[in-house]
Amino acid sequence: MSNNTANTSSTSEAISKATSTGRKAYRGEVLHFLADPAKVSEEESYQYFEDGLLVINHGLVEAVGNAKDLLKTLPADVVVTQYDNGLIMPGxxxxxxxxxxxxxxxxxxxxxxxxxxxxxxxxxxxxxxxxxxxxxxxxxxxxxxxxxxxxxxxxxxxxxxxxxxxxxxxxxxxxxxxxxxxxxxxxxxxxxxxxxxxxxxxxxxxxxxxxxxxxxxxxxxxxxxxxxxxxxxxxxxxxxxxxxxxxxxxxxxxxxxxxxxxxxxxxxxxxxxxxxxxxxxxxxxxxxxxxxxxxxxxxxxxxxxxxxxxxxxxxxxxxxxxxxxxxxxxxxxxxxxxxxxxxxxxxxSMLTTLNEGYKTQQLRGDKLSPYKSLYLATLGGAIALDLEGTIGNFIQGAEADFIVLDYQATPLMDVRIKRCTTLTEKLFVLSMLGDDRHVKATHIMGEKV
CATH class of the missing domain: 3.20.20.140 (Metal-dependent hydrolases)
Known part of the structure; x- marks a missing residue:
């Protein structure tokens, strides 16, 4: 009995150590989608953390949430990368x-x-x-x-x-x-x-x-x-x-x-x-x-x-x-x-594609919200490809392919974002004025490429 306990303890310590060294975290504004905004209310379709933390473990998402809550759960040796003036999203x-x-x-x-x-x-x-x-x-x-x-x-x-x-x-x-x-x-x-x-x-x-x-x-x-x-x-x-x-x-x-x-x-x-x-x-x-x-x-x-x-x-x-x-x-x-x-x-650029998508729906007399646009570019695409749960959002166990969008990449974006008073307005401006210049970083399985 005591030998088994010792072995279990030793194994747990080894796993804990390996997990700690495989972990990394990214802090900043975080947005991802949980459902199609056309099927649920917009508020239910996404999670947004103004000061969020995305925790990656060996290339997979371990957790996402408010930074002040998640930071307390991390081992002291986990490196936290801060992204200011931007938005962390799934790729x-x-x-x-x-x-x-x-x-x-x-x-x-x-x-x-x-x-x-x-x-x-x-x-x-x-x-x-x-x-x-x-x-x-x-x-x-x-x-x-x-x-x-x-x-x-x-x-x-x-x-x-x-x-x-x-x-x-x-x-x-x-x-x-x-x-x-x-x-x-x-x-x-x-x-x-x-x-x-x-x-x-x-x-x-x-x-x-x-x-x-x-x-x-x-x-x-x-x-x-x-x-x-x-x-x-x-x-x-x-x-x-x-x-x-x-x-x-x-x-x-x-x-x-x-x-x-x-x-x-x-x-x-x-x-x-x-x-x-x-x-x-x-x-x-x-x-x-x-x-x-x-x-x-x-x-x-x-x-x-x-x-x-x-x-x-x-x-x-x-x-x-x-x-x-x-x-x-x-x-x-x-x-x-x-x-x-x-x-x-x-x-x-998918941001440029969102811009044109909005215009096609305007020509039809329909509206395309920024939530629906960004859903289609991330989780909607994953569902279309039968890859929900693998890519497309930050649910636990998903592959950690993600990007950081830069609010200050161009003077026009910088000025316009500073005038935004709601998340909806900010996302719409990103989808109308954004292009490849506004992608500050792209990460594949947690690694910046």
């Missing part, structure tokens, strides 16, 4: 972005289908080269981190090498990232086309190598219905059945000409979403980019299957696609995250 989550389009951002003058033909396809041909892919992936991920984005759902290209390159660099940076090889076997350049068989085989090999390796996950990625035969979409559905924990990532109802084209190509389907539904591509880890022009019955089906929409306002405005109906999505309880959609989107 931003980008639910739709194309890393291979990083170097063709701001390509002039086209709508979706012409833009793909004139700019996108020529750019993506370069990604047969693994080293080119690694160089662009390094640039892309650095841009995301500079902008405070710590997780993204990413399109590769049709080349298997593009995903190898992306995951290799993301793994080195210890990031939680999701990516997939594009499937595309019709209505595209011959040298960007795969086949039903090669697309399946390449995807399967990438899943076996990379899915759930460290913090990396795989997404089966048909480009969009027009570039995929029914056979290829069905094969994508087979991959989802074989590997139930992988993602499905594609485009949906972005542009009216695109929707008309889908109707011509798939005359037996009841609309755009039904093309994917017939191939068993809807589900909890299925993310459809855009959804600008959805019918109520399509929203109902997205909701029934727990599928998600990536709302990409900068891209929708840049390509003239239209304004996403967020209120419709809320009415049908559709999961929604935010996407920058680089390179049709014109900024890596």
């Amino acid at each position: 931003f989550i980008d639910t739709h972005v194309h890393y291979a389009q990083s170097e063709m951002v701001a390509s002039y003058g086209e709508q979706l289908l012409e833009w793909l033909e004139n700019y996108t396809f020529p750019e993506e041909k370069k990604f047969a080269d693994l080293e080119h892919g690694k160089r662009v992936a390094e640039f892309f991920l650095s841009q995301l981190l500079d902008a405070g984005t710590t997780t993204a759902l990413v399109f590769g290209t049709v080349h298997k090498e593009s995903v190898e390159a992306f995951f290799t660099v993301a793994q080195q940076k210890k990031l939680r990232m999701i990516c997939g090889k594009v499937l595309m076997n019709q209505n595209c350049p011959d040298d960007l086309s795969d086949t039903v068989e090669s697309g399946y085989a390449d995807s399967k090999a990438l899943i076996e190598k990379w899915h759930n390796t460290d913090r990396l996950q795989y997404a089966v990625t048909p480009r969009f219905a027009p570039t995929c035969s029914t056979e290829q979409l069905n094969k994508a559905g087979e991959l989802l059945k074989e590997y139930p924990s992988v993602y499905l990532h594609t485009h949906l109802s972005e542009n009216k000409d695109e929707i008309a084209w889908v109707s011509e190509l798939f005359p037996d389907s009841d609309g755009y979403l039904d093309v994917y539904d017939k191939s068993s591509l809807l589900g909890r880890r299925s993310v459809f980019a855009h959804g600008v022009h959805l019918h109520d019955h399509e929203c109902q089906r997205l909701s029934e299957t727990n599928s998600a929409i990536a709302f990409c306002p900068t891209s929708n405005l840049f390509l003239g696609s239209g304004c996403f109906n967020l209120k419709q999505a809320e009415e049908f309880d559709v999961n929604v995250g935010l996407g920058t959609d680089i390179g049709a989107g014109s900024s890596f």
Whole structure:
């Protein structure tokens, strides 16, 4: 009995010592979300600590709360980093972005289908080269981190090498990232086309190598219905059945000409979403980019299957696609995250994306509160990606990917913030005037990067 007690005591001391050395804490204003502001009152949707403390233990969140309460519980040797004149938040989550389009951002003058033909396809041909892919992936991920984005759902290209390159660099940076090889076997350049068989085989090999390796996950990625035969979409559905924990990532109802084209190509389907539904591509880890022009019955089906929409306002405005109906999505309880959609989107910054998102809803005659905006950029994105509890907020055990937003990064922000009298006003100013300059620090698993 006494030996057991001694062993237990010794073990506890060892654990306590290890825990203490693995701990670190960050003090300042802290904000994170607990629920969708559209489903509960705004006050219930978030936690805000004017003088808060975020305690990290070996890369995971141990506690968050008022500094005066939590500081008393910490061992004396825990280092506390103070962030003044800023806001500590979970890292931003980008639910739709194309890393291979990083170097063709701001390509002039086209709508979706012409833009793909004139700019996108020529750019993506370069990604047969693994080293080119690694160089662009390094640039892309650095841009995301500079902008405070710590997780993204990413399109590769049709080349298997593009995903190898992306995951290799993301793994080195210890990031939680999701990516997939594009499937595309019709209505595209011959040298960007795969086949039903090669697309399946390449995807399967990438899943076996990379899915759930460290913090990396795989997404089966048909480009969009027009570039995929029914056979290829069905094969994508087979991959989802074989590997139930992988993602499905594609485009949906972005542009009216695109929707008309889908109707011509798939005359037996009841609309755009039904093309994917017939191939068993809807589900909890299925993310459809855009959804600008959805019918109520399509929203109902997205909701029934727990599928998600990536709302990409900068891209929708840049390509003239239209304004996403967020209120419709809320009415049908559709999961929604935010996407920058680089390179049709014109900024890596999620703050800039919030700015454009607000304007799209204004054009619809709707209001987008700063609470809903910042929810979509953090916890909303985590829920859309089926990663609630892993990323997106500061609940105990979540991975400690977080950022610090700087109230004094620009003279205009500094002056405007000083005039704010409420948290609501302060958050709105951040979402309207903020960009990558306002990200003071980005932390991955508790480490500043």
